[in-house]
Amino acid sequence: MANSNIPLLTGATLFTSTTVGATAIAISAASTVIYELELDNTANAAATFMRMHNTGTVTPGTTTPDSLIMIPASTKVTMVIPGGWTFGTALTITAGSSATLATTTAPSSAFAVKIVYV
DSSP states (O other): OEEEEEEEEOOOEEEESSSSSSOOOOEEEOEHHHHHHHHHTTTTTSOOEEEEESSSSOTHHHHHOSSEEOTTTEEEEEEEEEEEEEESSSSEEESOOOOOOOOEEEESSOEEEEEOOO
């Protein structure tokens, strides 16, 4: 499945991707408020680290993320954020097999992400 953005209720959008890796994926080019994340690392025997950037221009391995989320091996994590998590400029994501900034190695298997945002 390729990346997709699906309109939801009252201006909310559901971003989905089954191929999040070291290549930057621009989710929104404007101010973004996240209300839910579903991070599916069940296909990987090692932890995956998702990087969230408050910019539309990301160079994997160089651009410092604004947030780093570790998803344990073989797990799916759902985070509901009732008050929203604001990225004031834009939202771009990448994922890697290490927490180090210089990592440009994608997870070894599919890493799926769903994000509900406005």
